[in-house]
Amino acid sequence: MRDDREQVLSQIRASLKTAHLPTARATVPPRVSAGQGERAAMLENFRRELELLGGLSFLAQSDEEAIEIVLKLLRDVGGKELLSWEDSEMPVRGLGDALQASGYTRQKVKLAKDAAERKNKLMTLERATVGITGALAGLADTGSLALLSSAARPRLASLLPPTHIALLQTSRLFPNMASFFAAYPDITREASNLAFVAGPSRTADIELVLQRGVHGPKFVHVVLCDW
Amino acid sequence: MHTPNVTFHERVDKALRDQILHTALDRATGRFQTMRLSALASLEDADAVRDRARLIRAHTLSRLDAYLEQFATNVEKAGGHVHFAADASALNEIVNEIARKHDVKTVVKGKSMISEEAELNRALESNDIRVVETDLGEYIIQLAGETPSHIVGPAIHKTKEQIGELLHEKISIPYTDDPAQMTAAARAKLRREFLEADMGISGVNFGIAETGTICLVENEGNGRLTTTAPRVHVALMGIERIVPNLDDLSVMLQVLARSATGQKITVYTNLITGPRRNGEGDGPDELHIILLDNGRSRVLGTEVAEILYCIRCGACLNACPVYREIGGHAYGSVYTGPVGAVLTPALGGIAAWNDLPQASSLCGACREVCPVRIDIPRMLLVERDQATRAGKMAWWLRLGLHLYSFTVTRPALFHAATTFSRWGSRLAAAPTNGWIKRLPPPLIGWTRSRDFPAFAKKSFREQFEASHKK
Amino acid sequence: MNVNAPRRAQLFATCLIETLRPEAGMAVVRVLEKLGVTVEYPQGQTCCGQPAFNGGAWDDARAMAKHTLNVLSKSDAPIIVPSGSCADMLVHHYPELLASDPKFGALAESIAARTYEFTQFLVDVLGVTELDAHLTERVTYHPSCHLLRGLRIIEPPRKLLENLQGGEIVELPHAEECCGFGGLFAIKMADISSAMLERKLDAIESTRAETVVGCDVSCLLHIGGGLHRRGTNIGTKHLAEILDQKS
Numbered sequence: 001m002r003d004d005r006e007q008v009l010s011q012i013r014a015s016l017k018t019a020h021l022p023t024a025r026a027t028v029p030p031r032v033s034a035g036q037g038e039r040a041a042m043l044e045n046f047r048r049e050l051e052l053l054g055g056l057s058f059l060a061q062s063d064e065e066a067i068e069i070v071l072k073l074l075r076d077v078g079g080k081e082l083l084s085w086e087d088s089e090m091p092v093r094g095l096g097d098a099l100q101a102s103g104y105t106r107q108k109v110k111l112a113k114d115a116a117e118r119k120n121k122l123m124t125l126e127r128a129t130v131g132i133t134g135a136l137a138g139l140a141d142t143g144s145l146a147l148l149s150s151a152a153r154p155r156l157a158s159l160l161p162p163t164h165i166a167l168l169q170t171s172r173l174f175p176n177m178a179s180f181f182a183a184y185p186d187i188t189r190e191a192s193n194l195a196f197v198a199g200p201s202r203t204a205d206i207e208l209v210l211q212r213g214v215h216g217p218k219f220v221h222v223v224l225c226d227w
Numbered sequence: 228m229h230t231p232n233v234t235f236h237e238r239v240d241k242a243l244r245d246q247i248l249h250t251a252l253d254r255a256t257g258r259f260q261t262m263r264l265s266a267l268a269s270l271e272d273a274d275a276v277r278d279r280a281r282l283i284r285a286h287t288l289s290r291l292d293a294y295l296e297q298f299a300t301n302v303e304k305a306g307g308h309v310h311f312a313a314d315a316s317a318l319n320e321i322v323n324e325i326a327r328k329h330d331v332k333t334v335v336k337g338k339s340m341i342s343e344e345a346e347l348n349r350a351l352e353s354n355d356i357r358v359v360e361t362d363l364g365e366y367i368i369q370l371a372g373e374t375p376s377h378i379v380g381p382a383i384h385k386t387k388e389q390i391g392e393l394l395h396e397k398i399s400i401p402y403t404d405d406p407a408q409m410t411a412a413a414r415a416k417l418r419r420e421f422l423e424a425d426m427g428i429s430g431v432n433f434g435i436a437e438t439g440t441i442c443l444v445e446n447e448g449n450g451r452l453t454t455t456a457p458r459v460h461v462a463l464m465g466i467e468r469i470v471p472n473l474d475d476l477s478v479m480l481q482v483l484a485r486s487a488t489g490q491k492i493t494v495y496t497n498l499i500t501g502p503r504r505n506g507e508g509d510g511p512d513e514l515h516i517i518l519l520d521n522g523r524s525r526v527l528g529t530e531v532a533e534i535l536y537c538i539r540c541g542a543c544l545n546a547c548p549v550y551r552e553i554g555g556h557a558y559g560s561v562y563t564g565p566v567g568a569v570l571t572p573a574l575g576g577i578a579a580w581n582d583l584p585q586a587s588s589l590c591g592a593c594r595e596v597c598p599v600r601i602d603i604p605r606m607l608l609v610e611r612d613q614a615t616r617a618g619k620m621a622w623w624l625r626l627g628l629h630l631y632s633f634t635v636t637r638p639a640l641f642h643a644a645t646t647f648s649r650w651g652s653r654l655a656a657a658p659t660n661g662w663i664k665r666l667p668p669p670l671i672g673w674t675r676s677r678d679f680p681a682f683a684k685k686s687f688r689e690q691f692e693a694s695h696k697k
Numbered sequence: 698m699n700v701n702a703p704r705r706a707q708l709f710a711t712c713l714i715e716t717l718r719p720e721a722g723m724a725v726v727r728v729l730e731k732l733g734v735t736v737e738y739p740q741g742q743t744c745c746g747q748p749a750f751n752g753g754a755w756d757d758a759r760a761m762a763k764h765t766l767n768v769l770s771k772s773d774a775p776i777i778v779p780s781g782s783c784a785d786m787l788v789h790h791y792p793e794l795l796a797s798d799p800k801f802g803a804l805a806e807s808i809a810a811r812t813y814e815f816t817q818f819l820v821d822v823l824g825v826t827e828l829d830a831h832l833t834e835r836v837t838y839h840p841s842c843h844l845l846r847g848l849r850i851i852e853p854p855r856k857l858l859e860n861l862q863g864g865e866i867v868e869l870p871h872a873e874e875c876c877g878f879g880g881l882f883a884i885k886m887a888d889i890s891s892a893m894l895e896r897k898l899d900a901i902e903s904t905r906a907e908t909v910v911g912c913d914v915s916c917l918l919h920i921g922g923g924l925h926r927r928g929t930n931i932g933t934k935h936l937a938e939i940l941d942q943k944s
Binding site for chain 2: 001002003004005007008009011012013014015016017018019020021022023024025026027028029031049053108109110111113115118119122123126141142144149150151154155156159176177178181182185187188189191192193194195196197198199200201202203204205206207208209211213214215216217
């Protein structure tokens with residue numbers, strides 16, 4: 001396949017000999033501090049920011065409380081098919097059993113390499129009304145969730161269904177993205193996808209009128225596991 | 228770069244007469260500006276963050292070759308493929324070849340300016356590949372057969388009634404002018420496209436050298452779907468869009484959305500490192516990242532290299548009084564507004580794009596709002612000088628400025644000329660109360676909307692000397 | 698007033714004040730002299746060369762810059778320019794234009810270092826913010842682009858205006874937006890320039906001011922020409938003319 005790598009790089013090298021790049025320095029000075037946050041303040045911030053974006057947050061003090069909140073949310077949405085991360089990936093013990101006991105089925109996200117099979121599977125997954133995930137972290141300054149992919153943590157759970165319920169431990173709150181990266185410097189080596197999600201999908205492409213739930217979920221509920 | 232066949236002045240004329248366009252532009256640019264200000268205010272020390280963002284861009288470009296090599300190595304380490312495309316045709320060739328290899332019939336696309344720059348859709352369609360834009364604004368203009376008019380809001384030039392008609396006609400839904408219903412209809416239509424597409428093509432906001440990661444930001448979720456559902460993901464990026472590491476990325480992200488739409492952050496910030504791995508259930512099986520040069524490496528060696536600091540937020544468009552009057556299409560180029568006025572001639576040659584850097588009052592509003600403080604007016608001036616050297620200045624203006632300079636550098640001649648003009652102008656303005664209603668060509672443009680005063684009876688020098696006789 | 702403030706200054710009047718608005722220049726002279734500053738008028742001064750520079754004729758602009766630098770280098774007094782854009786030309790663009798010139802490069806830097814826009818000189822150099830003058834009318838202030846964003850002179854003109862007695866100051870809506878002048882832009886891109894001007898005129902009329910005040914004769918000429926074409930009675934004045942007003 002055509003590749004102009006050497007041509008492009010050598011032109012760059014030639015250009016850099018004469019380049020006029022105002023304020024270019026040999027290094028960018030290290031940042032003083034990415035910041036440390038106090039949990040209660042971060043929690044308050046996170047909830048305020050998320051709600052400004054049109055998301056909702058619920059505080060749970062125990063596994064039982066969290067399960068109760070999730071089941072209530074599921075009843076409100078309706079439908080029995082879910083896209084969910086595996087139990088091991090979620091901070092709430094017993095959720096899987098509770099979902100099963102209440103008659104919910106969880107679709108296994110496993111897309112085939114074969115084109116036709118892949119499309120068929122996607123069509124099936126499309127039926128799910130709710131996706132359930134366990135966030136790796138929350139960023140307080142923007143109300144964002146950090147979602148890391150893996151075999152047990154499909155990306156589509158936070159993307160395909162119209163409602164996304166995320167479980168987040170309050171001990172996993174960070175003041176901002178910089179402090180998150182400082183805590184997880186090798187995070188991109190661990191998985192092919194890290195998504196920060198700040199509230200429901202939105203657009204303002206028609207006359208700047210805000211619309212939620214364009215292609216991603218219209219509803220984002222975060223259950224804060226505070227124990 | 229493709230040049231339009233209608234002149235700049237004709238396009239401007241059309242835009243200035245378009246009332247609907249004016250209303251839309253006023254609303255959009257006004258809103259974006261207000262939101263930007265409040266979003267920046269939410270940053271603890273916005274000025275320091277902007278300074279840092281600028282340092283990062285400048286530093287990265289000063290070692291661009293090394294960072295690109297590091298980036299490519301790390302993408303490949305993560306299992307992705309990297310391609311360098313020297314120009315648009317190389318890019319189109321590479322994408323078509325990937326498509327052929329995977330027997331691709333349908334492509335879903337996230338927003339990508341690189342794709343517009345290379346006119347990729349046309350190149351794919353000529354190989355019988357169906358291309359579907361999925362960003363709502365891009366989808367609308369694709370249905371209308373138009374091009375984006377704004378980096379951030381591609382369809383801001385259309386009213387909801389126009390969009391309602393368009394959707395009714397093109398995707399056969401009952402007419403509505405309700406944005407909620409139109410959005411829902413587009414969601415349903417495009418959802419099927421996502422699930423059935425063979426390939427997803429996206430843009431890239433930043434490539435992170437240290438990790439081989441690409442970062443895509445978006446609000447709708449179409450970017451995530453494009454890069455998750457189809458078997459193959461092709462990501463298009465300009466060679467300049469590298470940052471060294473994740474910490475640097477976090478700085479850029481602090482200013483990008485704030486400057487673009489006035490959000491603290493976009494709804495989705497997608498970090499992709501290679502194709503799916505370790506038994507992951509979704510995500511593409513193949514990831515191809517295509518780095519487009521198309522003149523950038525050459526621009527890097529010029530006086531206007533600073534334009535490569537740009538992170539495509541569109542803040543300069545919203546702040547620009549010229550953009551606000553004429554909108555994006557009048558520029559006739561992929562990149563519009565102040566950044567486009569510098570970048571387009573830099574990439575496509577001043578000879579073909581001389582009008583763009585001329586279309587500025589040099590008011591400096593763009594420099595003021597740029598998150599990485601690019602001195603756009605300086606570069607517009609550099610390009611005007613280049614245009615003159617390339618023989619693009621009108622002969623009368625060239626001669627006029629020559630004569631002016633000749634006169635100005637000879638005070639006695641200058642005084643004679645101003646005295647002559649004084650009597651001339653006073654004579655011309657005498658019947659109309661001291662104001663000239665119509666200047667002769669080539670100055671006639673002035674008096675189309677403005678009167679011009681006659682010269683003063685006594686010059687300043689004469690008055691000063693009369694009052695300061697020793 | 699600063700004790701160590703300079704007692705003399707050179708006035709670079711600018712070509713527009715020279716030919717079209719000498720009364721603004723005379724007002725500058727009177728205001729300075731009242732404050733005890735001896736005003737020198739360097740002979741041979743003409744135009745700073747901005748039309749050629751902005752128009753893209755840099756070789757011509759360099760010739761004019763060199764001429765002006767020669768004229769201004771005969772005295773070591775600070776230079777006062779009663780125009781934001783011409784001051785910006787001297788302060789920022791002369792050094793850029795002549796950066797690689799062995800003779801004029803250093804001179805451009807040294808002249809730039811002692812060049813001040815009129816209100817900047819009053820407030821930042823002389824330390825004067827209150828003047829013995831009367832505002833007799835309802836005014837609105839247009840901060841011109843190169844004054845505001847080129848030289849970043851934001852407060853001095855406003856302070857001087859606000860500390861006057863009498864009259865009334867009305868804030869101009871969207872004050873910081875360009876009036877559409879831009880030198881040759883107003884002629885080469887007359888339609889865009891006119892559209893920008895119309896907005897500025899609408900904003901001015903909405904204040905119901907009698908006078909538009911600014912620190913750039915060029916923008917005032919543009920706005921004034923538009924106001925006259927509209928048939929309004931709103932006038933334009935350089936801030937110096939206001940500061941020179943007797944009760």
